[in-house]
Amino acid sequence: MPDIFTDFSPEEPVRIPLLDSFLELPVIIQIAVIFIFISSASIIFIQVRIWFTRYKGHLLQKRLAVLLPLIDGLITEHIILRNDVINNTTHVDNVELDIDAFRLRAFRKAKNKQVLIDRLISYRKGFSGSTGALLRRLYLELDLDKVSFKKMKRSQWNTKVRGIRELTDMDISISDVNILPLTNSKRNELRSEARNAYIKLSKNEPFKFFDISTEPLLKWDQIELFKTITTTENIALPSFARWVTYSSNKSIVSFCLKLIVHYNQIDAGPAVVKLLDNKDHVLRAEAINCLGKLKYEEVEQQLLHVYSNQPLNCQLEILKAIGRMETRHSVQFLKQEFLYSTDFDIRKNAARSLVKNASKTLIDELMVSSSEDGQLILKHSMNPLIKY
Amino acid sequence: MAGIGHWITSFYESTVFIYGTVLLIIYALLGLFSYLAIRNFLRKETYTNYFDLLTSPLSPGISVLAPAYNEGLSIIMNVQSLLTLNYPTFEIVLINDGSTDNSMEQLISQFELVPVDFAYNPKIKTQPINHIYKSTNPAFGKLTVIDKVNGKSKADAVNAGINIASFNYFVCTDVDCILDKNALSKLIKPVLEEQKKRVIATGATLRIANSCEIDNGVIIRMKPPRNLLARFQEMEYIRAFVLGKMG
Numbered sequence: 001m002p003d004i005f006t007d008f009s010p011e012e013p014v015r016i017p018l019l020d021s022f023l024e025l026p027v028i029i030q031i032a033v034i035f036i037f038i039s040s041a042s043i044i045f046i047q048v049r050i051w052f053t054r055y056k057g058h059l060l061q062k063r064l065a066v067l068l069p070l071i072d073g074l075i076t077e078h079i080i081l082r083n084d085v086i087n088n089t090t091h092v093d094n095v096e097l098d099i100d101a102f103r104l105r106a107f108r109k110a111k112n113k114q115v116l117i118d119r120l121i122s123y124r125k126g127f128s129g130s131t132g133a134l135l136r137r138l139y140l141e142l143d144l145d146k147v148s149f150k151k152m153k154r155s156q157w158n159t160k161v162r163g164i165r166e167l168t169d170m171d172i173s174i175s176d177v178n179i180l181p182l183t184n185s186k187r188n189e190l191r192s193e194a195r196n197a198y199i200k201l202s203k204n205e206p207f208k209f210f211d212i213s214t215e216p217l218l219k220w221d222q223i224e225l226f227k228t229i230t231t232t233e234n235i236a237l238p239s240f241a242r243w244v245t246y247s248s249n250k251s252i253v254s255f256c257l258k259l260i261v262h263y264n265q266i267d268a269g270p271a272v273v274k275l276l277d278n279k280d281h282v283l284r285a286e287a288i289n290c291l292g293k294l295k296y297e298e299v300e301q302q303l304l305h306v307y308s309n310q311p312l313n314c315q316l317e318i319l320k321a322i323g324r325m326e327t328r329h330s331v332q333f334l335k336q337e338f339l340y341s342t343d344f345d346i347r348k349n350a351a352r353s354l355v356k357n358a359s360k361t362l363i364d365e366l367m368v369s370s371s372e373d374g375q376l377i378l379k380h381s382m383n384p385l386i387k388y
Numbered sequence: 389m390a391g392i393g394h395w396i397t398s399f400y401e402s403t404v405f406i407y408g409t410v411l412l413i414i415y416a417l418l419g420l421f422s423y424l425a426i427r428n429f430l431r432k433e434t435y436t437n438y439f440d441l442l443t444s445p446l447s448p449g450i451s452v453l454a455p456a457y458n459e460g461l462s463i464i465m466n467v468q469s470l471l472t473l474n475y476p477t478f479e480i481v482l483i484n485d486g487s488t489d490n491s492m493e494q495l496i497s498q499f500e501l502v503p504v505d506f507a508y509n510p511k512i513k514t515q516p517i518n519h520i521y522k523s524t525n526p527a528f529g530k531l532t533v534i535d536k537v538n539g540k541s542k543a544d545a546v547n548a549g550i551n552i553a554s555f556n557y558f559v560c561t562d563v564d565c566i567l568d569k570n571a572l573s574k575l576i577k578p579v580l581e582e583q584k585k586r587v588i589a590t591g592a593t594l595r596i597a598n599s600c601e602i603d604n605g606v607i608i609r610m611k612p613p614r615n616l617l618a619r620f621q622e623m624e625y626i627r628a629f630v631l632g633k634m635g
Contacts, residue, residue: 227440348507385502
């Protein structure tokens with residue numbers, strides 16, 4: 001048996017000529033060589049990556065060039081141009097749908113299936129009524145909802161969001177057990193998507209997540225939710241005063257105040273008035289703003305009463321609210337604030353409310369009696385060309 | 389003497405070497421962080437619907453402050469471009485910083501401007517304002533023009549704009565800059581989606597408009613500049629905005 005360790009001696013390490021000559025170089029040169037090597041490798045890696053990404057994009061375009069006309073043709077033939085659907089002669093559930101025409105080999109691959117889902121969603125967004133309902137039926141009968149549900153169960157937030165969005169766009173119900181926990185997710189994008197989906201899909205209590213929400217409703221989320229709430233058809237609108245009274249989540253209260261204004265829920269007035277005792281001055285200002293926009297006249301005297309104890313932002317909101325209510329009961333108060341306040345914003349807002357509430361005689365009188373600054377503020381407030 | 393010369397040479401070499409090495413490491417790290425930030429940003433962008441913001445009554449108002457000094461050649465086209473921005477609540481505050489050309493006359497005639505009695509609180513001291521103009525044409529209702537004494541700096545003009553701005557958020561630009569149609573939505577988004585900290589300023593990527601296809605103040609197609617020097621500047625912009633700021 002040959003001894004493989006014959007030539008091996010622990011005292012004599014294996015010599016690599018290139019490494020040896022590298023190690024003989026001064027340290028500075030060694031560092032420079034390492035840097036050159038890393039930089040070159042990085043540039044090659046980045047360049048290859050760019051080529052790869054472009055190649056992937058090119059392949060996708062090629063695939064889409066084949067798939068999209070195919071999908072469009074199938075949808076047009078089997079869904080859109082159906083006479084029974086166009087004429088509404090048969091109910092969507094009873095329409096004979098040629099599912100086999102869509103069960104093509106090409107759609108077995110996950111990537112191609114995704115193209116089909118995206119295309120169906122795109123068509124569904126463009127068609128309402130029977131055609132839209134038939135597209136939804138097709139999505140369900142092709143078991144594409146299972147693909148979307150699978151995405152919802154994945155761990156990556158972006159895949160989850162994609163799944164939820166697909167189900168929402170196709171109007172597929174998601175059970176509370178699956179969606180409600182996501183409405184409180186730490187990941188903002190996921191939380192926001194889940195909340196939108198819940199409002200859109202929940203038939204009985206679309207605002208249930210308001211009760212359990214501990215995470216704040218960001219302003220961006222509020223804008224998205226507002227859009228969802230105000231554009232979803234047949235949504236069961238509750239009285240938002242419920243959360244104004246009981247919710248401990250300030251952002252939910254703030255959002256509900258905006259919804260109360262939008263839906264002009266005058267009944268919510270007493271609940272909003274209670275917020276005037278809230279310690280948070282931002283919330284207080286929002287409540288005053290809400291009362292003003294609701295023209296809730298019952299609170300006018302209370303607003304005047306608390307005015308002097310409020311910070312500037314609340315005082316400005318009170319002045320605006322009085323202007324909006326247009327009761328003409330507080331003209332004297334507005335006049336006093338306009339004439340004697342030392343704060344420019346208070347004077348300007350008082351003037352704007354005066355212009356809305358006071359008689360022309362009083363305005364003329366003020367124009368004569370007030371200082372040069374006061375006259376300028378009044379002229380500014382009366383000029384229809386100046387909006388703000 | 390030779391010893392000192394040798395010492396100076398080696399000191400110079402090592403200083404340059406250390407400086408270069410540190411610079412390379414910083415750029416490599418910036419590149420890495422920038423890559424991660426951009427990847428994260430793009431992933432988020434996929435799920436962002438700016439249309440909600442454009443149609444929402446909850447969108448905060450934004451004042452666009454555009455100082456101009458002797459921009460007579462392009463001022464009309466640029467103001468028209470600013471007026472076409474996609475955003476629900478905004479105003480354009482154009483500050484004519486004592487132009488000596490006919491900018492102001494052009495603005496008055498093109499946008500049907502009239503001087504108004506505008507009350508404002510001069511929180512920041514600036515050179516005096518001669519007049520503030522508003523348009524009598526409702527189509528240009530979002531436009532306010534300030535005609536002021538030249539303050540010898542852009543800052544002075546911007547400060548005058550801040551003093552009369554109607555909204556809490558303002559965008560500082562130049563009247564000769566072309567803003568992307570959706571620039572305001574994109575700039576305000578980080579402010580609206582911050583939950584713990586308070587975002588007080590956001591920035592955007594700057595590109596060079598030379599050689600781009602522009603139609604009526606709107607960029608139709610982006611192209612790199614044909615001029616070599618401008619290309620270097622474009623590279624510098626990309627380094628500064630994509631690498632530096634994102635990283």
